[in-house]
Amino acid sequence: MEAPRFLAVRVGDLVAVQQRGDWWAGEVIHAEGGARCKANSLFQIACIDTGVIRTVNANAVVDVIKSRNSGALETTHNPGHQAQGTRQGNQQSKGHGG
Numbered sequence: 001m002e003a004p005r006f007l008a009v010r011v012g013d014l015v016a017v018q019q020r021g022d023w024w025a026g027e028v029i030h031a032e033g034g035a036r037c038k039a040n041s042l043f044q045i046a047c048i049d050t051g052v053i054r055t056v057n058a059n060a061v062v063d064v065i066k067s068r069n070s071g072a073l074e075t076t077h078n079p080g081h082q083a084q085g086t087r088q089g090n091q092q093s094k095g096h097g098g
Contacts, residue, residue, distance in 0.1 A: 012068030
């Protein structure tokens with residue numbers, strides 16, 4: 001017997017959800033495990049059409065459309081840009097502070 005699909009879902013995955021006969025797609029932003037084991041029991045998913053964040057039971061996720069491991073959903077990390085923004089913030093605060 002094959003394991004339920006929702007057990008393989010990870011944060012960052014794009015998933016198909018079926019709730020009360022309604023189908024929609026979203027990106028998993030949080031996964032919650034059970035009290036007795038780490039298996040997925042609840043997800044917070046941002047709907048790709050509306051941006052609304054919904055909390056759903058894990059078994060409502062029927063398939064993974066795109067895994068975060070495929071690279072399509074990952075954003076590029078640019079530490080130089082973040083450091084530059086931090087320095088700019090410090091310069092601005094010094095300028096206003098006296």
